[in-house]
Amino acid sequence: MANEKILVVDDDTNICELLRLYLMKEGYAVTIANDGEDALAKYSQVKPDMVLLDVMMPRLDGWETCRRIRKLGDTPVIMLTAKGETFDKVLGLELGADDYIVKPFDSKEVVARIKAVLRRCAGGSQAAAAEGVIEFDNLRLDMNSYELRVKGKVVEAPPKELELLNCLASHPNRVYTRDQLLDEVWGFEYYGDSRTIDVHVKRLREKLAGASDKWELKTVWGVGYKFEVRQ
Incomplete structure (x- = not known):
C-alpha cells in the first residue's frame, strides 16, 4: 500500500470527497483544500508528495497556485480540468505541471496517473544522479x-x-x-x-x-x- 501524502485542491466539495475516497482506499494520506490560498497554506503545513490541482477556482486559480507552489518546492503537480474548459498545456508546462486529468475522470485513471508521476519523479532523479x-x-x-x-x-x-x-x-x-x-x-x-x-x-x-x-x-x-x- 502507498503511504505518500496527496493534497487535493478543488472548489467542488463532491469531487474532493470522491478523490479522497479513491486515494485513501489506495493507502494515500489525503488533505483537502477548496481554493488556491487554502492550498498554499496547507502545502506548507503538510509538505505533500503530490498535488492534484483544479484549474478554475475562486480567490486564486490553478495557474497562479501552481506558479507559487513551484517557488516553494518541486512537488509533482497534476492539473485537473473540466472537459470543454480552455486549457493551455504549454502554459501548464511552463508553470511546472507534470500531468493533466480531464473531468469527468475514472478512479483507476487517477490512481494510475498518480503512481506513474510519483514513480517517474523518483526514478528520474535516481537515474540522473548516477551520471555524476x-x-x-x-x-x-x-x-x-x-x-x-x-x-x-x-x-x-x-x-x-x-x-x-x-x-x-x-x-x-x-x-x-x-x-x-x-x-x-x-x-x-x-x-x-x-x-x-x-x-x-x-x-x-x-x-x-x-x-x-x-x-x-x-x-x-x-x-x-x-x-x-x-x-
Whole structure:
C-alpha cells in the first residue's frame, strides 16, 4: 500500500470527497483544500508528495497556485480540468505541471496517473544522479547535488530541466527525438505531449545564453535536439 501524502485542491466539495475516497482506499494520506490560498497554506503545513490541482477556482486559480507552489518546492503537480474548459498545456508546462486529468475522470485513471508521476519523479532523479558531474567550457552540471553552474555562478533550474540537460550533455553531438527525450527524462508512462520538451529547451537556452561558443543546445530541424560540442 502507498503511504505518500496527496493534497487535493478543488472548489467542488463532491469531487474532493470522491478523490479522497479513491486515494485513501489506495493507502494515500489525503488533505483537502477548496481554493488556491487554502492550498498554499496547507502545502506548507503538510509538505505533500503530490498535488492534484483544479484549474478554475475562486480567490486564486490553478495557474497562479501552481506558479507559487513551484517557488516553494518541486512537488509533482497534476492539473485537473473540466472537459470543454480552455486549457493551455504549454502554459501548464511552463508553470511546472507534470500531468493533466480531464473531468469527468475514472478512479483507476487517477490512481494510475498518480503512481506513474510519483514513480517517474523518483526514478528520474535516481537515474540522473548516477551520471555524476558533467563539465564543458563555462558549464558544470552536478547531478549528485542537482547544481548547475554557468561561468562559475550557480543558476537556479528545476529538476526536470537539469535532467534534460544531463541527458543531452551526457551524449554530446547525439541527436535525440522529442519522444526519445520524453522516454529518457520523463519515462515511458508520461501522459503529456512532446511540446513539453520544447518548453524546457527554451527555458534552458535562456539560462545558458552567451555562456560559450564551444557548445550549444541545438535544434535539429525535423528531428529533435542535441548538445553540440564544437572542436
